[in-house]
Amino acid sequence: MSHNWGMTIPFYDRPLSKSRELIAELPELGYTDAWSAEVSGADGFVPLAMAAQWAPGIRLGSAIVPVSTRGPGLLAMSAATLADLAPERFVLGIGASSPAIVERWNAGRFDKPYARTRDTLRFLKKALAGEKVSETYETFEIKGFKLERAPELPPKIVLAALRPRMLHLAAAEADGAITNWLSPDDVRKVRAEIGEGTELIARLFVCVSEDADRVREMARWMLATYLTVPVYAAFHDWLGRGEVLRPMHEAWQAGDRPAALKAIPDEVVDALIVHGDPATCRARIQEYVDNGLDTPVLAPVPGGEVSIEQAVRELAPKR
Secondary structure (H helix, E strand, O other), X not given: OOOOOEEEOOOOOOOHHHOHHHHHHHHHHOOOEEEEOOOOOOOOOHHHHHHHHHOOOOEEEXXXXXXXXXXXXXXXXXXXXXXXXXXOOEEEEEEOOOHHHHHHOOOOOOOOHHHHHHHHHHXXXXXXXXXXXXXXXXOOEEEEEOOOOOOOOOOEEEEEXXXXXXXXXXHHHOOEEEEEOOOHHHHHHHHHHHOOOOEEEEEEEEEEEOOHHHHHHHHHHHHHHHHOOHHHHHHHHHHOOHHHHXXXXXXXXXXXXXXXXXXXXXXXXXXXXXXXXXXXXXXXXHXXXXXXOOEEEEEEOOOOOOOHHHHHHHOOOOO
């Protein structure tokens, strides 16, 4: 089994307020990590703050917090707070995010995503080390920011990275890379870009179900909504799925959602979503690890025969 075995919090079937018992169970089940997300559900930091209290000892990470929905100083403050609550156990995952999240939902500007991510990383490294930062970066300027209480040990920072340029930045200047929507074979291609010494983290969507047709029907919706986002479309072009996904993209652009879903081949769904009985799912996750993934972060999705709570228990590495 992998040295790291992560779980996504909060869970898809319940709010954070009803997650305490299951989060508290994660360490004894053998999970080493709990990773939040930040889209339009819970924010990226509060679940980790609660998990720091509910599941002492577990590593906590954000996968990911966008760099353009908060100011750089506020990002540093939130990261410092978590680093204080969970010393040496908090990992700050940041990334460019997408135009929908940054602009349409948060009234921000999705400009120069690579440069903004790089500049934010460089600022955070200085700020979290306790330095007073006055610097003009390509995408913003900081004048005299200093954390009132810098963490005794600055947290590690990892970057959401899909294609070579961001992967190279993650390897050169951050402590790791976060990716998702990829197959075990794709892990090799991503790993080749970052070399051996860089931690590679990926969120893996898992549906514990032996009803493959039902899983595929549900998964097609998830895939279509993600893979039509330009950054993911470009990622899958780079991974070599441009041709096989073209009919989906064309139907989606024409506004024909049913045709777009129908155009996603079964083998693409099966490559990108982990499904089957618990043992099959665990073996599939291990394939990702064997191909170079350091930290699988499981995201059990509803729709299988077993509840999410049961899936969390049955996907645990200790079984």
